[in-house]
Amino acid sequence: MEIVWFKHDLRIRDHAPLTDAAATGPVLALFLHEPDIILAPDFSASHGAFIRECLDSLNAALQERGAELVEMTGSATEVFEKIWQQQPFATLWSHEETGNWVSYQRDKQVAAWCRQRGVLWRQYPQNGVLRGLTSRTKRDWLAELEAYSSSEPVKAPRNIVPSRLDPMLAEPVTPLQGAGHDKPGRIKGGRAEAIRLLTEFVRTKIIRYPQSISSPLTAEHGCSRLSPFLAQGVITMREIVLAMNRRVGSPDMASNAYRQERLISALRFFADRLSWRAGYFQNMESMPRLEFDNIHPGMTGLREEQFDAARFVQWKNGETGYPMVDAAMKMLHHTGWINMRLRGMVLSFAVNELWLHWREPALFLAREFVDYEPAIHYNQMQIHAGTAGAGSMLAYNPVKQAQELDPKGVFVRRWLPALQAVPDAYIFEPWTMSPAVQADCGVTIGSDYPAPLVDHLKAAREARSRVADAQVAAGIRQRAGSGSAGQKRSGSTQAGLF
Structure with missing residues (x-):
């Protein structure tokens, strides 16, 4: 029996562990509903509902090839031990995962269990990540990313011989509820929806994408909206790259040099964001405690002891008195998605104007974002908070942003x-x-x-001054008469890239 453990890779195409396992022997396709993950403070009911739709889609695809998805509830080591006691297996197949601290600890426990039972755990890289480097260089990573993204997606197996569990083990899944409630305007999950969005984006939207991403008036329908599907591995980076390359070479583009040039420029713009995403994953590989600890340890103590719970609640509820911030939060509550500029603005307002330590706002936004990916999320929180090192700390003027992005107040x-x-x-x-x-x-x-909760201009000035003083004290930067490049910015951020 070959156990293929599905995690954040809910697909059958471009899934090397499944393809290789199916070529080896009968497959048990397994997904675990893990209490430690579902009850963690960064998991929500909307995540669970989206995953449920993706699991149903995955099961349908497996059934078309003769197998089915087995879902079990419990910790990974407990479930694997139950299966092993009934039917000892030699190999566990999966992708590597760059997730939160809970999944990191879980994977260490699974590795220990595999060693104890003599099980070979075959983990395959994904997202262009290089695991286990002791002295990573940018060149190493870029070479790996280029090789990964330019290679052909792995074909799905045509037929999968299923391996059956004892019915006593394959008990019905015990429903576990994440925090909060599902969102009425949430995007629906599943492979068919991912392919529909990708096809529509590459065919009709991509040329206007660079001009669409900033304003909430255009971003909702101008962005790819593929981020939740990437987060759950319903679709992969190289599938997207392949679709983009095919579009460049399509007959209608090849016959129109001007349109083809515009398309290539837009595709490069989008590809940069895919590279940023991969870079954040690689960064978290070397910093698994990123969701708890400041990237630069010298910034410890900057905000930790000054948390205003009342302000935090008003920010969460979209009651700050700043319409652009509040409107963004209301949209997020309803849909689980806002565009990149609004993400930067709401989290910057929390950590700078309201001077909240980034940890609690990060957990709240993690639960809100249907497309939450820890590697992107915590890197961005710390970049905006100024705890990531020299040049970090992004402050947005919520009034200016509104005037530029929503001049008639339509979104507000x-x-x-x-x-x-x-x-x-x-x-x-x-x-x-x-x-x-x-x-x-x-x-x-x-x-x-x-x-208004605060005078945003005064609060932002004070935040920049505090962060600058802390960075100087930590030896991260020199005290400037030379200016504070990178300290005040109203432009783009890499959060919420898609």
Whole structure:
């Protein structure tokens, strides 16, 4: 019996462990509902619901080839021991995983169990990650990433001989509920939806992608929306690269040099973001405690003892008094997704203007983002908070961002109906309305809509000063008369890339 352990790789195409196991012998395709992962503080009901749809899609694909997905509840070592006691197996097949601390510890326990039982655990790399390097260089990683992304996706096995478990072991899955509730506007999971989105994006949207990603007015329908499917491994980076390359060589593009040039430029722009994603994975491989510890240890103590719980709640609820921040949070509550610029703005507001230690905002956003990937998430939290080293700390002006990205207040009014009648001149700074204007539009600040929690300009200046002082004290940077390059930025961020 060959056990193929599915984790964040819920597909049959470009799945080398499955293909190789199927060529070796009868396959038990296994997915584990692990309490330690489901009950962890970064897992939510919306994650569980999306995964459920992806598992159903995976099972249908396996059944078409003669197998089926077996789902069991329990810790990995407990389940493997149960199976092994009934039917000793020699090999466990899976992909490597670069996940959170819980999955990292779980994998160490599984490795120890395999050694104890004499089981060979065959783990395959994915996402262009090089595991176990003692002196990683950028050249090593880039070469691996290039080789991975340019290679052909592994074909799915045509037929899979199934291996059966004793019915007493393959008991019904005990439902475990992640935190919170599913989101009514959440994207639906499954391979068919991933392929539909990829096809639509490459055929019609990609040329406009570089101009679409920043504004919430265009990003919702201009981005690929593939990030949740990448997060759960429903589709892979090299499948996307293959689709993009085929589009460049398609007859309609080959016959129009101007359009082909625009397409190639847009594809490179998108490919850069795929590379950033892979880079974050590689970074977390060498820093498995990234979700707990500051990237630069010299920044420890910067915010940890100054956590304002009341401000945190108001930020979570979208009640900061800054319409662009609050509208973004309301959209996130409903859909589980906001575009890259809004992600940078809401998390920067939390760690800078509100001066909250990044850990609790990070956990909250992890539960909210349906496309949550720890490697991207915690790197970005720390870059914005200024704890990642020299040049980090990103501060966004929420009023300026609104003026640039939503000039007529369309997005703000969509998600904050209480501000529907506020005149355009005040829509991003409603607290500046006189009592007469408030009465005229029917919005009383402090009652119908909250007053600002902080003076954002003053709070951002103080945050930059505190971070700069801490970085100087830690020896990360020199005290500047030479300026603070990288300390104040209203441009793009690599969070929420897709």
